[in-house]
Amino acid sequence: MEKKEEQETIDNGGKISIQISSSHAETAMVTTKRSNSNLAKLIFSGHLLAVAIFITFLSFRGFLEAPGFRPTHWCIPLAASIAVSAFTAISLLFLSLHHPSIALKTSLWLSPLFTTFTGILLLATGTGIGLIFAAFTLTGALSLSLYSCSIATHLKHTNQILTISITTVPPSIKITKFILAGLFTGLIYTWFWSLGAGGISAKGSPFAGIYILVLFLSLAWTMNVIRNTMHVAISRIAYMQLMHGLDVDVTQAFTDAATRSLSTICLGSAMVPAIGTFRGMARAMAAIAGGSDEFLFSCTACYINLANLLVPSGNLWACVHVGIHGKGFVQASRDIWEMFIKQKMVPVIDQELTGTFCFLSGIAGGALSALIGGSLMLAVEKKYATEGIVCAFFVGYFIVRLGTAWAHACVLAYHVAFAENPGNPRLGLAMSECLKELETSPR
Template sequence: MMQRLNPTNPLRIVAGRSSRMPTPSPSQTPLPRSTPTPHLITPPSQTPMPRATLTPQTSPPRSTPTPQPSVTTLSSRRYTNKISLFLFVFHMVAAVGLVSFLIFKGIQGLIEASESVKRKEKNILKFYLPQVETASLLSITLAFAWQKAVRQWPRIMVHFILWSSFFLSLSAGILLICFQRATTDAVGVCLIAFAIGNGLYACWVTPRIGFCTEILIKSLEPVPKLGDLNRPTYCMLGVGFLWMSLWILAVIGAMNFYLTPVVIIALVLSLTWTAEVMRNIVNLTVSRVIVLYYLRGMQSSTLSCFQRALTLNLGSACLGSLFVPTIEALRIVVRGLNLLEGEDEFMFSCAHCCLDVMQCIFRYGNGWAFVQIAAYGKGFVQASQDTWHLFQRQGMEPIVDSDITSSVCFLAGVCSGSICVIAVAAWTAKVHQTFTATLSLLSFFIGYLMTRIAMALPHACVSCYYVCYAENPSNILFDKTIQDHQTMMAANRDDVVPTPRLPHRFSA
């Protein structure tokens, strides 16, 4: 049995006992046979020993098991969330087919339809298409402007975005009400209501702005060292503009087809999911580059990270694009219910229920997961669980709950949408006032989506800073900003109002 042992796994057998332990490295000199140490027997690869020298108490030796490689690797080559990837690819095939068919119906209506239909479609092309294309170009310009400003002047832009979103949405709502039409009044009232809630939110999160600004400054430090980090954003915005142009032509063609409202709703949902996937592709690409910078200290190729996000991690981007916006909306609702919670039992029960739901959802699906998806190639749910476990291990849940970076990026999109509404509504009211409400909604939608794609870069940088710090707080690339903030929060000397994870009644 000793002769059949693998020579690459040498053993040291203790006579008179049943325990076995590995020998030192093979570079050490084996003991000669004359050495008076009856407790040690060298392996057969070094000095053979007769079988009779083994005592009866010694159990048959076994080879040491070979250690398995770690599951978490930075070079994983497997596809993640294949089911969601298949659904998205199937959806894109169906969307391309539907858009092509509706464009064909629109052209057919211009050529073969009756005079009334031709006149209607010509009016749509004349008074509808130019405004939408202008809104698309304006939103791309604003998207780059917001991103550049946030990278250059983060201390000013966090305040500016919070309050300019309030004033711009309020101005857009008042402008639409001034047109004195039922449709524009409805859209204007919605914008004014949103502006009021936005203003209350800006007042509520004012104590958090200082820490948010410090983290934003620290997380954006690697960006100047990575010169081509913005190229995925250029690609996604270019593709988004082309797809948006075809999409608008499909909407025009849908007006010459059956079940027009249903078809337009389907087109809007398809565009929303597609734009979110493009945003998360940029998010995954930037996260991969920044994660390798933090964890390995290396400057990786942005192109290779972009290709990885488009192939291996695309399924996770598709799945996260469905869940993360819903989760972020739920966070806003939960915070609002917690602020309104009082002695009313029904309101207290609703707040408590929503807090429990939020805690469960954040464990299985959160926006921080994209960092570990980009780094280790994990699935969306597994990455969400592992990321939240890291935050819990470091005691960072109150800090990441109170982070307002995602809100700042969201409100930057609202600013762009409101500017597009003001420009398009004023233009449309002069040339064809009937289309004002429809074009106002559409231009707001386009401005918001385009800006969110561009703002994925600073959002990804902040997410990487939090997650990589939670994974290795002793990294020399991190300072004591988060640690000092945790100390202040533990000592109740911090002004931050964290998102509560337990109702006030039980917090004590």
């Protein structure tokens, strides 16, 4: 194993930093990055160019050629929903940094409430497609309500870990500037994206379903790339504080994430949502099937096993090692999952609710955006209200998820830091206590 020389220095401001100098280590890192290549980044860049052309075509075709369509009746409600989602994202960011317990409970109770109101609004559109979406939304609201009630008593450890980890990256002008830059980038993209969605709604097409799917996949991938860039940079800062009590230059962390690690982030941003969705479907199927051996559920065990095989190769904790060590996404995922298994942390990771908090925050923000934008659209252009409500929801969901990236990245770093050194006094006792409770609880 090659030896690395570490040297601690103190800058003019009295902050401790760490320098690692090893030509062999640097060469290995460069070789690893070259082997991973920039293929994912090239594909992502090409996809952005293609989607930009596609959206421009849809916008001009819909807004200029569709008879009776008024672009302002589409654009103004969507602009209002985007503004609301930005305000919600910033509010949740502030709340999660200063009052994490309140932020957890707020997302828990507001997500089913706002989702219910959105379902009622969809019913008010009076269209067949609106009725379908309303049924799906109201069913989702009921599921969220039951889920929120079931986990309300399990927030103790999540709140403790969230509170400890967030303190490692205190608010500063520098980091806030980068977070707001990412949020602004997301706002610009979602506004441009909404023009393409409006073009589809205005003109219509036999291939409208395919067009919408393409636009949605592009929105999801792009917004996840922005969010995971934040994850990589912030988790690097949090990890160094948790493990060594050292400060990392904020500008350098974000610059490295947006340049040297971008290809890895693009790959991970495509893999994690796909694996997460598959795993969620497998778990839902298992919950519905119970102990049934009916034909419809005969492959449930296969789906669960496949999902469990995929997660170690593609998980969000990889962002920590991507930022710290410059690893490829798959390798970082596997290395970290092996540490989780070694420390018997996998059951705790499965029960940890920070990811749930981020998801529910996105649902609440998306539903609130849909309520604002959909109400305005229902008042001025009822014909396109259903499409407008759905678009506003997705826009709001992804923008609010950007606002929760700071808190989530800190928790990701905490988990990895604990897996590497469970005896670290900077980590507190929250994770150790949770592991002990799992060991002593009846199975």
